[in-house]
Amino acid sequence: MKFFKFTSLLVLATIFLSSCTSVRIASDYDREADFSQYKSYAFFKPGIDKAEISDLDKKRILRAIETEMNKKGFQKSENPDLLVSIFTKTNENINIYQNDYRYWGYGWGWNPWYWGSGFNTVNRTSEGTLYIDLIDSQNKELVWQGMGTAALAREVNKKQERINEIVAKIMEKYPPGETR
DSSP states (O other), X not given: OHHHHHHHHHHXXXXXHXXXXXXXXXXXXXXXXXXXXXXXXXEOHHHHHTSXXXXXXXXXXXXXXXXXXXXXXXXXXXXXXXXXXXXXXXXXXXXXXEEOOTTSSSSTTOOTTOOSSOEEEEEEEEEEEEEEEEEETTTTEEEEEEEEEEEOOOSHHHHHHHHHHHHHHHHTTOSTTOOO
């Protein structure tokens, strides 16, 4: 019986830890846009100001985007080809895991090693969705949008690392059609 309790706790811990590291991503783009023409970028302040997150988190996200854009060969410019904007949403997820071992193998309601009504685990996680929009600066039209959804880090010292991971995963989808 102890083996089953330990195994189920181990499985729950593994699922929880693996769910924290996964980032679900998606992207969409204008099929008529010529992505090879874009070489420079700037942040679109009016769009970024509308994001409903703290200024510190905005700075973290913008730093991560800047790093990824530089890796892709883009230059930050006063006269950019692309404008970068962000949008965010957050949800709080509550997961309840109910484990009730009292009826396993002993007939109804009797178990010599177990007293009580089972154990429940309640887990609260904050999940955030980050949208990164790339807008053609000439015609002011959206040409690419990437979206990433992931569990958020609660510890301040891990926030930048988690944001870097999320942004990197989203930006893997740019430019569209590129094979990896």
